[in-house]
Structure formats: C-alpha cells, structure tokens
Amino acid sequence: MSDLPTLPVTFRPGSTRAVLLTAAVAIFVVITAVAMLLKQLSPAERLSFVVTALLLDAVLLLLARPxxxxxxxxxxxxxxxxxxxxxxxxxxxxxxxxxxxxxxxxxxxxxxxxxxxxxxxxxxxxxxxxxxxxxxxxxxxxxxxxxxxxx
Incomplete structure (x- = not known):
C-alpha cells in the first residue's frame, strides 16, 4: 500500500503538453508579428491573421487538455x-x-x-x-x- 500515490493525484502527458503549449505561444507570436509587419495588409486582414492564430491555438489547447x-x-x-x-x-x-x-x-x-x-x-x-x-x-x-x- 505504501507504493500507492497520495490522493488526489493528476496524471497527464507532461512532455506532450509542454510541446503543445510552447507551440501555441510560438504560433500566436509569429503569425501576429507577420500580420503587423506586412505593411500592405489592411486592418481587417491583420485581424484575420490574429483570428487564425487564435483558432490554431484553440486546437492546440484542446490537444493539451487530457x-x-x-x-x-x-x-x-x-x-x-x-x-x-x-x-x-x-x-x-x-x-x-x-x-x-x-x-x-x-x-x-x-x-x-x-x-x-x-x-x-x-x-x-x-x-x-x-x-x-x-x-x-x-x-x-x-x-x-x-x-x-x-x-
């Protein structure tokens, strides 16, 4: 019985989660930076870049949830x-x-x-x-x- 973990205990894929969360931050920063640096984009186009980055991040956060x-x-x-x-x-x-x-x-x-x-x-x-x-x-x-x- 002493081998049992102390309750409550949470099991989660730590490495996978770290990779997914890091990727989410990197994707958001890169896509937002590109949107702001491209001078030929209108404000609506820039906003669409940021919204796309947020959608990609939402998928990565969903994958990091388990x-x-x-x-x-x-x-x-x-x-x-x-x-x-x-x-x-x-x-x-x-x-x-x-x-x-x-x-x-x-x-x-x-x-x-x-x-x-x-x-x-x-x-x-x-x-x-x-x-x-x-x-x-x-x-x-x-x-x-x-x-x-x-x-």
Missing amino acids: KVVADEDGVTVVNLTNKRRLDWAEILQVTLRPGDPWVFLNLSDGTSLPALGIQPGLARQRAIADARALRALAEARSVADPERSQG
Missing part, C-alpha cells in the same frame, strides 16, 4: 472534448498494452474508456509508471469497496 485525476471517491477522465467521472467500483481494469496510444479503462458496464491523460507518446516510461500507479489505485480501491465484488 488528464486523469484520481481522488478518494473515484477517477475523473478528461479527454479532448468530454469529461467523465467514474466511481472506483466502475473500473474493472486499467490497461496499457504495447502499441496502445493511451491507457484504456475497462468498465463494469462492459465498455472501455480511453484515458488520454496517460499516453506513451513522448515519455513512454512515465506513461508506464502512471498506468501502473492508476492500476494499483484501482485494485486497492476495489478491495476497499465491498459493493464492487457483488457487481
């Missing part, structure tokens, strides 16, 4: 466009097989939920450690939850 937050009561999975709250009893298995793009949570309703907050993209060893930690938490919480064994 995370998995575990607390005493369960897990919150935040993916690109949705957020789902799960009780510990709902999580039957945490899997990250070789070649998987992210962790999958096998749920008590027979479905599988991708958890994009743990992905081996740029930091494979970190993702494996995070998946193991989440698996250990899920297993420890299932033993502590007597209703889970009845489901």
